[in-house]
Amino acid sequence: MKNAILASTSTLHGQSYLEYLLPEVKKHFGDAGEVIFIPYARPGGISHDEYTRLVRDTFQPVGIQIKGLHEYKDPVEAIKGASGIFTGGGNTFLLVEKLYRNKVMSVLKETLLAGIPYLGTSAGTNIAGLSMQTTNDMPIIYPPSFHTLGLVPFNINPHYLDPDTNSTHKGETRETRIKEFHTLNTQPVVGLREGSWLEVRADKISLKGPLPARIFKVDEVPFELEPNGSLTHLN
Amino acid sequence: MKNAILASTSTLHGQSYLEYLLPEVKKHFGDAGEVIFIPYARPGGISHDEYTRLVRDTFQPVGIQIKGLHEYKDPVEAIKGASGIFTGGGNTFLLVEKLYRNKVMSVLKETLLAGIPYLGTSAGTNIAGLSMQTTNDMPIIYPPSFHTLGLVPFNINPHYLDPDTNSTHKGETRETRIKEFHTLNTQPVVGLREGSWLEVRADKISLKGPLPARIFKVDEVPFELEPNGSLTHLN
Numbered sequence: 001m002k003n004a005i006l007a008s009t010s011t012l013h014g015q016s017y018l019e020y021l022l023p024e025v026k027k028h029f030g031d032a033g034e035v036i037f038i039p040y041a042r043p044g045g046i047s048h049d050e051y052t053r054l055v056r057d058t059f060q061p062v063g064i065q066i067k068g069l070h071e072y073k074d075p076v077e078a079i080k081g082a083s084g085i086f087t088g089g090g091n092t093f094l095l096v097e098k099l100y101r102n103k104v105m106s107v108l109k110e111t112l113l114a115g116i117p118y119l120g121t122s123a124g125t126n127i128a129g130l131s132m133q134t135t136n137d138m139p140i141i142y143p144p145s146f147h148t149l150g151l152v153p154f155n156i157n158p159h160y161l162d163p164d165t166n167s168t169h170k171g172e173t174r175e176t177r178i179k180e181f182h183t184l185n186t187q188p189v190v191g192l193r194e195g196s197w198l199e200v201r202a203d204k205i206s207l208k209g210p211l212p213a214r215i216f217k218v219d220e221v222p223f224e225l226e227p228n229g230s231l232t233h234l235n
Numbered sequence: 236m237k238n239a240i241l242a243s244t245s246t247l248h249g250q251s252y253l254e255y256l257l258p259e260v261k262k263h264f265g266d267a268g269e270v271i272f273i274p275y276a277r278p279g280g281i282s283h284d285e286y287t288r289l290v291r292d293t294f295q296p297v298g299i300q301i302k303g304l305h306e307y308k309d310p311v312e313a314i315k316g317a318s319g320i321f322t323g324g325g326n327t328f329l330l331v332e333k334l335y336r337n338k339v340m341s342v343l344k345e346t347l348l349a350g351i352p353y354l355g356t357s358a359g360t361n362i363a364g365l366s367m368q369t370t371n372d373m374p375i376i377y378p379p380s381f382h383t384l385g386l387v388p389f390n391i392n393p394h395y396l397d398p399d400t401n402s403t404h405k406g407e408t409r410e411t412r413i414k415e416f417h418t419l420n421t422q423p424v425v426g427l428r429e430g431s432w433l434e435v436r437a438d439k440i441s442l443k444g445p446l447p448a449r450i451f452k453v454d455e456v457p458f459e460l461e462p463n464g465s466l467t468h469l470n
Contacts, residue, residue: 013403044411045418091415093374133374138412139328139381140368140419146377159406168248170429171394176279177373180326183280184375194405 001115002151003028006128007197008158010089010121017058018121020195024208026062028117032084034065036072040098041090041123051088075102079111089122089158092135096127097143109149118151122158125198129155130187134178152198152205153187153235160191160214175214175222182218188234189216198231205231236350237386238263241363242432243393245324245356252293253356255430259443261297263352267319269300271307275333276325276358286323310337314346324357324393327370331362332378344384353386357393360433364390365422369413387433387440388422388470395426395449410449410457417453423469424451433466440466 005021005028012020029035039051052068059066066086072078079085085108087095099105112118120128126135128151132143136159163173172180178189191214192198199206207213212224215234225231240256240263247255264270274286287303294301301321307313314320320343322330334340347353355363361370363386367378371394398408407415413424426449427433434441442448447459450469460466 009405011405013405042418043407043415045415094415094419133376135374136406138369138371138416139374140416142381146374159404161404161406169394169396170244170246170248171371171396172278180277180280180329181373181375183277184329 001202002112002200003115003202004112004118004120004128004151004200005197006125006152006156006192006200007119007121008125008160008192009194012195017054021197022058022062024197025059025119026064028119029064029084032064032117034067035059035084035086036069036078036082037066038069038085038087038095038099038104038124040069041088041092041095043088043090051090055086055088069104075104076107079104079107082111082116084117085111086119087121087124087127089124091140092123092126092132092137093139093141093143095123096132096146096148097141099127100144105149109151112149112151125158125192126156128152131155131185133185134181134189136174152200152231154231155181155185155187155189156198157189157191160193175216178216182216186218188218190214190231190234191216191222196227203232205234207231236437237347237435238350238437239347239353239355239363239386239435240432241360241387241391241427241435242354242356243360243395243427244429247430252289256432257293257297259432260294260354261299263354264299264319267299267352269302270294270319270321271304271313271317272301273304273320273322273330273334273339273359275304276323276327276330278323278325286325290321290323304339310339311342314339314342317346317351319352320346321354322356322359322362324359326375327358327361327367327372328374328376328378330358331367331381331383332376334362335379340384344386347384347386360393360427361391363387366390366420368420369416369424371409387435387466389466390416390420390422390424391433392424392426395428410451413451417451421453423453425449425466425469426451431462438467440469442466
């Protein structure tokens with residue numbers, strides 16, 4: 001009975017935080033009352049308090065109350081009792097390290113599999129995949145494992161970026177990086193462009209937002225999935 | 236008695252492999268006879284044999300013989316007996332995992348500290364820093380540690396890329412990523428642009444090539460170091 005929104009990014013160019021997604025989020029968390037925010041990914045190194053304040057101020061106008069997971073004495077018990085959970089973006093290595101260190105990873109998985117509404121953006125979306133190994137982030141801390149929630153049977157690459165055909169830079173394109181991932185790993189990868197999100201309802205997974213997603217399967221030519229397309233059988 | 240060239244990239248736009256650096260490399264390895272090539276980073280997933288062939292064909296015209304480390308029965312003994320070593324670019328996680336798995340990391344460090352000439356490009360340059368944690372690569376495999384050679388007393392970010400001021404993409408800029416690194420780690424980071432390299436001779440470290448490098452120190456405003464500038468006291 002999964003029930004999740006997994007967004008590529010929290011913020012679109014020229015918009016405020018979560019602006020484009022807020023109507024969707026309001027419906028999603030409608031009856032949840034209070035939502036627990038997981039601020040562990042700390043974008044740009046901001047504190048848990050600062051990050052939670054941003055989210056609280058964003059959700060307040062649509063009637064959703066926010067409490068930061070770091071404000072609970074026992075994060076495991078907090079997750080067990082949650083009626084809605086949002087994990088924000090930032091650094092995926094830091095997020096995963098902290099989820100493991102606080103013993104939250106497995107209870108978070110159980111809670112989400114039980115159907116508690118979940119919202120992820122960026123790093124918070126990446127961890128819904130089988131592993132965090134298609135993150136774009138720097139390994140600023142060493143997590144005890146790269147395995148993540150497996151809420152969907154594939155990996156996600158948030159902020160998916162098409163190759164810049166005018167670039168003279170020799171660093172790898174995103175597509176090359178995902179190809180390298182597939183020399184050692186077999187799960188499909190969903191390249192989720194900014195403005196797109198995955199909607200997970202029970203066993204159905206759909207692509208939402210105005211843009212197609214780019215799908216990478218091992219030993220196959222990547223292809224585009226159109227908006228509202230199904231990812232239910234991608235594994 | 237360190238003796239190393241640490242290049243940001245192997246290849247410049249519109250040039251062939253190592254073209255811009257070959258005169259320098261010829262001088263560097265001049266008397267080495269045979270150079271051991273470490274192909275573990277496998278760019279784009281190519282095989283150790285393919286990668287070694289590319290390097291062998293590139294070095295042959297300047298009279299440097301290449302043998303791949305994977306061609307030796309005992310890689311540890313091979314490194315101990317090397318008269319020159321080159322580590323090529325590709326995926327840094329894969330490179331570091333394989334160096335640890337084959338027990339090469341510590342003997343490589345000892346060999347380089349003893350003054351055996353070393354060339355690194357991209358991932359092969361990243362591992363000369365204190366840790367691999369300022370890599371740009373995807374974590375396609377889980378290495379037993381992020382610690383690397385520490386041939387220089389700081390971290391290196393190869394393929395350093397200035398922020399694109401016209402971009403509407405919300406993924407983090409390189410500078411933001413390095414700032415996040417500095418919320419958890421204290422060593423300086425050298426952002427090495429493509430076409431630049433570090434020359435390490437005994438205890439002296441200099442920036443070479445036509446471009447400045449961008450230097451990041453914890454809690455300080457980043458600054459530019461001009462070509463031929465010294466990094467000897469950066470730590």
